[in-house]
Every structure is written in C-alpha cells, then in structure tokens.
Amino acid sequence: MVSSQGSGKPTARRYSSEEKVAAVRMVRTIRAELGTEHGTVQRVATQLGYGVESVRVWVKQADVDDGHVGGATTAEARRVRELE
Template sequence: MSGSTSKRYPAELRERAVRMVAEVRAEHESEWAAMSRVAELLGVGTPETVRKWCRQAQVDAGQRPGVTSEESAELKRLKRENAELKRANAILKSASAFFAAELDRPQR
C-alpha cells in the first residue's frame, strides 16, 4: 500500500478485517461478498483492500505461497541501508580524490 493516494490503515484494523471475513464467510454466497460486507462495516475504501489483507495473512500463516510481511520489511530495510552505504561510498570517493589532488600539488 504505497503511494501518496493510498490510505494507511492501522494493523489492528487489518487484523480485525481478516478475522471478520473468516467469521462471516458462511453467511455470504462467496468470499468476495464477505469481504465486501466487512469493508463496508469497517469503512475500508474497497473490498479489494480487504482481499489483499486476507491474502497477505494467508501468506504470513504459511497457507499460501508468497513473500511474508516480515521478509518484505527486511527487504525494505536492507534496500534503505544499501542506499545509505552507496551515498557514504560516493562521499568517501570524492573526498579521497580531493585529498589525493592536494597531495600531488607542489608545496611552496
């Protein structure tokens, strides 16, 4: 759920929606109908949002293949760390070039 137009929903709401879909599934003709009802009850923008939460919960529980939330968070952290290290390397590279040029300059 990235992007400036997406709403951020609290984790408690996402977990509650997933539980509610499981609880009300038998009362509806399809899983999608249950998700639509839960989205409506909880004021979630679209049933598709609830569907994504349910699928991610299944991945996290090992019931469905995919990248778990934990793995996704670790990947995000590593990418951020990698970008920081690249910036630090670029700074050190230009600093060492500057000092090398200073050392090569004849002294008076």
C-alpha cells in the same frame, strides 16, 4: 453528485494494524460460518466503511503470513527492503 471538497480524487486513508487485524478476523469468521469465500470481503468492507480492495489485500497478505498460501511474508519483504 460532485463534491465541492478537494480535487474529487479519493484520499488515501491509513488504517491501524488493529483495524486491519479486526477486518481480516471478520472475513475469516464469516467465511467459516458461511462455508464460502464469495462476497465476504465486500461484505466486511462495506460494514466497516473500508475500501474493498484494501480489505482484500490485507486478507491475502494474512493468508501468506499464516502459511495458508505461498508468497513473500511481511517479515521477508521487510528484510529485503532493509537489505536494499
């Protein structure tokens, strides 16, 4: 079905930091309860009406920020941007 609104392209939605934190918490809670990572991001994204890729990126960055996996933390990335 074609929508008569706009150009048909998806629009970028800005999520608040509270929404992001809540989504990450939900993913982690479900992972702990089920003991698996498979399908948890999609499940939470669908429940909240968020984009699956958005939630996946938030969880991945939260894992880096919390030291669970390697990578540039949010604070480090911000500092690099400020120095450039």
